[in-house]
Amino acid sequence: MTATSAPAPAAAPAPAPARRPRRRVDWGKYFTWAVIVWLLSPIAFMIVFSFNDIKGRHNVTWQGFTLHWYADALAYPDLTRALVNSLLIALLTMVFAGLLGGLLGLALGRYTFRGQGATNLVMFSAISAPEVVMGAGLLSMFLTMNIATGFWTIVVSHVMFSVSFVAITVRARVLALDPSLEEAARDLGASAWTTFRLVTLPMLTPALMAGGLIAFVLSIDDYIITTFVSGNTSTFPLWIWGTTRVGTPPQVNVMGTLIFAVGVLLAVVNAVMARRRA
């Protein structure tokens, strides 16, 4: 043992100087930044080209700076109507999916009940089922039942695919709650309803808001399911899709840029507030 390990310290200094100058290159960092650049390049393109002074229909080459499209953002009444539709549908989805998903998440986190496994399976399926299958199914059902597709069939479908996301968010929060807080409220004479209203609900509010926000984003972004169940109603993604053949007007870049800016602003405010709370 000693015989084999003895020469080691003596030999060690010799190769060491050769190795020391090699500085470690953090390849992971360069790779991650390269991916971030890749992810953001079409977004940057969209923003820059919302200022592009194009003459024709195709917004693909740079032709000079203008603020014209911002001043004229509402030039297409159909686009404005589609955007308003999208916002209304997303708000309604947020409310309904927040309510249904909140109750579902509360039950899943708090109780053990018959049918829990089946509930989890249906939720998992509704999250992972391909959109085209859900859209085709909904349309088949509406056709069979002679229900005309339009604004409300979009809302109903959006609530369906976002309710599970809300439920999962709320369930995680319910599981993390400290039961002794509710027990303390009950010990101090609060009824079950008062305890829920004054203790449980305020603690669940962040999760409900996060879940509602997920529902809002899923709804406003959805294209595939909406195509199937929209009838003659247009939404923002549907309207953009309709313009791809004839050339997308720069107003779409303007709207996209504004929505992006609001989203980023909200995310940053949220992050700063979370840091201050911590």
Add this chain to the structure above:
Amino acid sequence: MTDERRPRLAARAAPYLLVAPAWLWLALFFVVPIATILSMSLMSGNLYEGYSLTWEFGNYAAAVGTYWEQIGRSLVYGACATVLCILIGYPCAYWIAFRGGAYKNAYLLLLLLPMFVSFVLRTISWKAFLADEGVILGTLKGIGLLPEDAYVLNSAPAVVFGLAYNFLPFMVLPVYAVLERMDHRVVEAARDLYAGPVRAFTRVVLPMSLPGVFAGVIMTFIPTSADYVNATVLGGADNTMVGKVIESQYLVNNAYPMAASITFVLMAVLLVGIFSYARALGTERVMEASTR
């Protein structure tokens, strides 16, 4: 007696009352529609005289016979995009979880930033960005780095990269969640026990992060293979995926039984794939990791 029993009864009914609205909603607008696809796929008739259920199993043969190429292409493109998502997303998730330090959340937010732009708009942006005479190709052709007839759009790689681009977060997030929770001291322990950096990764970190990768594979393979937005915008006429066929059979041709049969075939192929995948890995683990 009744006074004592009432609260217990209420307590026992509570979970069912809470889940009832969501159950009803999911049953009516998820389970029933899927069942309707099945019944519709076995109908025959035409748009003017109406369709009726005649157990027309021939619809399936017709669907597979006519559209096997699009179905196969969808699965291949979905698989390629999923592999690409692992190759791109895993190193990013690893680096952020292990080396991100105080900026972990900032890096994660940067990776999720594209989600603030509508999916359709992102894809259309790529199309304009990569147009034949656009910012990238036009410039490269201008300075003579590319031949005049070089193109990126309307090709299979454009579709696969578009899919990987749009669905990367679904791979990064579950992998990151697993790596972030991992006790980093186990890696130090491996190094202390004379494992090199490669061995420490392949024998310790990788096996422990596999549940996240499994979840990521499900969350990217299903939506990418059923997507048709990327294929239509970036792939042109020669790269049609099965989702587009379903969409036009329903909305343009109104050939409902045919459309429903293709949908059912797609669903069945994906379900068989997922079940064998989950069977091999344990259903519980896959479901748990996916719904987290």
